[in-house]
Amino acid sequence: MIKEEFARIKGITYLDHAGTTLYPESHIKRFFQDMASNIYGNPHSHNPSSRLTHDTVECVRYRILQHFNTSPEEYTVVFTSGSTAALKLVAESFPWKAATPNSLGARLGALLVRNDVAGILRKTYFGGGTAAAYLAEEDFFVPKPATSSRFEDGTISFLDIISLHHGFEAMERLTGSMERIQLHTFGLARYTYKLLSSLRHSNGKPVAQIYCVTDYEDPSMQGAILNFNLLDSKRNFVGYSQVDKMASLFNIQLRTGCFCNTGACQLYLGITNQEMKSNLQAGHTCGDSMDLIDGRPTGSVRISFGYMSTFSDCQSFLKFIVQCFVHGPVKVAEESLKSLRPAAIPYTPDSQLQGSQCDSDRERNEWNLSAAKITSLGGEAATPGRKSTGVPGTLINLFLYPIKSCAAFEVNEWPLGPLGLLYDRKWMVVNLNGVGVSQKQEPRLCLICPQIHLAKKELSVHATGMDPIFLPLEDSTENHLAGPVIQSKVCGDRVKTVDCGDRVAAWLSEFLGKPYRLIRQRADFTRDRSRGKGKGESTVSLSLVNEAQYLMINRASIEALQEHIIRRNNSNNHQHFDVQQLIDRFRANLVVWGKEPFEEDDWTGVKIGNTIFKVAGQCGRCQMIGIDQSTGVRSQEPLQSLSACRNGKVTFGLYLIHNLPETLSSVLTVGSSVIPQISAGHHNKNCTS
Numbered sequence: 006m007i008k009e010e011f012a013r014i015k016g017i018t019y020l021d022h023a024g025t026t027l028y029p030e031s032h033i034k035r036f037f038q039d040m041a042s043n044i045y046g047n048p049h050s051h052n053p054s055s056r057l058t059h060d061t062v063e064c065v066r067y068r069i070l071q072h073f074n075t076s077p078e079e080y081t082v083v084f085t086s087g088s089t090a091a092l093k094l095v096a097e098s099f100p101w102k103a104a105t106p107n108s109l110g111a112r113l114g115a116l117l118v119r120n121d122v123a124g125i126l127r128k129t130y131f132g133g134g135t136a137a138a139y140l141a142e143e144d145f146f147v148p149k150p151a152t153s154s155r156f157e158d159g160t161i162s163f164l165d166i167i168s169l170h171h172g173f174e175a176m177e178r179l180t181g182s183m184e185r186i187q188l189h190t191f192g193l194a195r196y197t198y199k200l201l202s203s204l205r206h207s208n209g210k211p212v213a214q215i216y217c218v219t220d221y222e223d224p225s226m227q228g229a230i231l232n233f234n235l236l237d238s239k240r241n242f243v244g245y246s247q248v249d250k251m252a253s254l255f256n257i258q259l260r261t262g263c264f265c266n267t268g269a270c271q272l273y274l275g276i277t278n279q280e281m282k283s284n285l286q287a288g289h290t291c292g293d294s295m296d297l298i299d300g301r302p303t304g305s306v307r308i309s310f311g312y313m314s315t316f317s318d319c320q321s322f323l324k325f326i327v328q329c330f331v332h333g334p335v336k337v338a339e340e341s342l343k344s345l346r347p348a349a350i351p352y353t354p355d356s357q358l359q360g361s362q363c364d365s366d367r368e369r370n371e372w373n374l375s376a377a378k379i380t381s382l383g384g385e386a387a388t389p390g391r392k393s394t395g396v397p398g399t400l401i402n403l404f405l406y407p408i409k410s411c412a413a414f415e416v417n418e419w420p421l422g423p424l425g426l427l428y429d430r431k432w433m434v435v436n437l438n439g440v441g442v443s444q445k446q447e448p449r450l451c452l453i454c455p456q457i458h459l460a461k462k463e464l465s466v467h468a469t470g471m472d473p474i475f476l477p478l479e480d481s482t483e484n485h486l487a488g489p490v491i492q493s494k495v496c497g498d499r500v501k502t503v504d505c506g507d508r509v510a511a512w513l514s515e516f517l518g519k520p521y522r523l524i525r526q527r528a529d530f531t532r533d534r535s536r537g538k539g540k541g542e543s544t545v546s547l548s549l550v551n552e553a554q555y556l557m558i559n560r561a562s563i564e565a566l567q568e569h570i571i572r573r574n575n576s577n578n579h580q581h582f583d584v585q586q587l588i589d590r591f592r593a594n595l596v597v598w599g600k601e602p603f604e605e606d607d608w609t610g611v612k613i614g615n616t617i618f619k620v621a622g623q624c625g626r627c628q629m630i631g632i633d634q635s636t637g638v639r640s641q642e643p644l645q646s647l648s649a650c651r652n653g654k655v656t657f658g659l660y661l662i663h664n665l666p667e668t669l670s671s672v673l674t675v676g677s678s679v680i681p682q683i684s685a686g687h688h689n690k691n692c693t694s
């Protein structure tokens with residue numbers, strides 16, 4: 006079944022089914038065939054196509070009620086835009102009383118209303134299709150008698166609703182029943198829980214803190230969800246965003262944060278109301294990557310299983326945890342495993358699923374051997390990186406990236422502008438919807454080499470097998486301002502840009518094999534830095550960079566990381582990296598040679614030549630550094646080794662900012678002295694275990 010219905014997830018471990026589960030190929034094919042064979046009109050009209058829509062939607066309502074083991078005589082289905090809208094509808098329509106407890110859960114974009122209590126729901130406003138009669142100039146409104154008609158404002162999303170029919174058909178055809186799905190997914194969750202809870206670091210400390218109220222013994226009391234945070238060998242929490250970044254290297258898709266459930270976060274993480282407010286003051290908001298504040302987690306990691314999940318998904322996840330977050334050699338708490346061995350294996354739905362999963366005997370044997378397989382992955386402990394023997398306090402490389410996410414342009418000296426290095430990240434590649442594209446989506450961007458020619462006032466763009474293309478550095482004021490404004494986003498910030506024309510768009514599309522366009526930041530648009538800005542800080546303007554005007558790394562830290570990679574790879578037979586290749590992967594503007602590895606972690610400012618910069622924070626790394634900048638090929642290193650040598654953190658390098666008056670010119674030059682500012686009480690943290 007997996008090969009036929011879910012071939013698109015080959016190589017991916019998808020563990021976010023509680024957020025959105027996956028749809029089978031047959032669902033899409035049958036829905037498309039339905040759409041291609043029938044005409045579905047607006048259900049509020051009365052023509053034949055509209056009647057077909059109305060009748061089909063009603064059949065879907067009956068099918069939903071059947072799924073929940075009830076009937077139209079007892080309940081009515083009200084379609085909403087999602088679960089949140091269903092909850093909101095109840096909250097706004099129910100006559101609440103003070104101190105009345107309520108608990109309501111919804112997993113579909115629909116609300117089931119019990120018919121005998123529907124009359125107590127009162128709507129404040131009404132939309133089209135819900136009224137039997139109303140007056141435009143008088144407060145007069147009579148709702149339609151049917152409950153669903155009273156609460157479904159306007160035109161419902163009828164094509165999505167019709168698709169539900171094919172979804173139910175596919176689910177029954179492939180699994181047989183919800184009971185079978187429950188047993189199968191619970192078995193996978195239980196297995197993962199038992200093994201994860203049994204994992205120990207080499208010093209015997211637990212690897213994970215799991216948040217639950219059951220021991221995963223009863224599927225009627227526990228769903229197929231596992232919520233946890235990871236711990237290092239000193240019992241310090243590992244931030245959930247670090248886990249998320251590492252998971253992406255292994256093609257594991259999970260969810261992190263508070264899952265839009267602040268109450269559960271406070272309950273299980275022990276966060277008080279005052280601490281929630283303090284976290285907000287510290288800059289943490291829902292959905293961001295600020296995972297630890299004063300060493301305490303602001304959220305957690307969640308994995309969840311669906312009927313298409315397999316035993317291999319559990320194994321891939323557990324191996325990932327051991328390989329990336331266990332200070333080896335890994336140990337296993339035998340007491341936890343004892344409760345796993347006599348348990349039944351996850352239910353395998355009948356013959357349609359047997360082609361994709363092991364038969365019962367073979368699968369049971371694999372379960373019995375699984376602990377041994379997992380524990381054989383424990384790695385070597387990291388040791389401190391050696392002190393750099395190079396010349397300290399020197400700027401040794403200077404890079405700018407004229408086109409965001411494309412190759413670097415190295416120079417020996419370069420002027421500074423009000424946004425950073427002149428013309429750094431001034432241009433950006435976007436798709437046809439105007440959405441910025443990075444190497445995460447299109448690794449071959451690193452093979453596009455832009456060059457700035459200041460004397461000619463020209464940008465040239467080069468790539469193997471392509472004739473170079475040339476663009477002016479600055480359009481005339483009339484052309485620049487007269488062109489249409491292209492709205493795009495960079496790290497959540499709205500940016501105004503202009504399109505660079507069809508000629509360069511055709512060039513990009515030919516080289517990358519997909520339709521893309523090139524845009525540039527408008528000269529009259531100012532993007533102020535807001536992320537991470539402290540109170541009292543002056544406003545700093547940005548180009549199309551992600552976080553700050555400049556990114557600086559220390560070659561001594563690169564060498565320490567290289568040594569750590571070599572130690573790990575000698576035993577694991579992975580590829581090696583030379584220093585220059587690592588420098589290229591970290592895509593910094595400024596490369597300095599400091600006295601010690603990672604001494605820059607303690608810097609609060611730095612003077613390079615005659616220019617003074619302020620440290621705006623550490624750079625949190627992602628899977629981008631896993632892309633070889635000379636080939637576009639992805640690898641799990643160096644992010645995996647970076648996490649190991651930084652105790653689960655993946656920060657590397659510093660963001661720098663400065664305010665340069667428009668009347669003052671400044672130039673950075675390779676070979677300039679580097680004088681750091683270090684706050685009192687800080688100490689260096691090398692690359693260690």
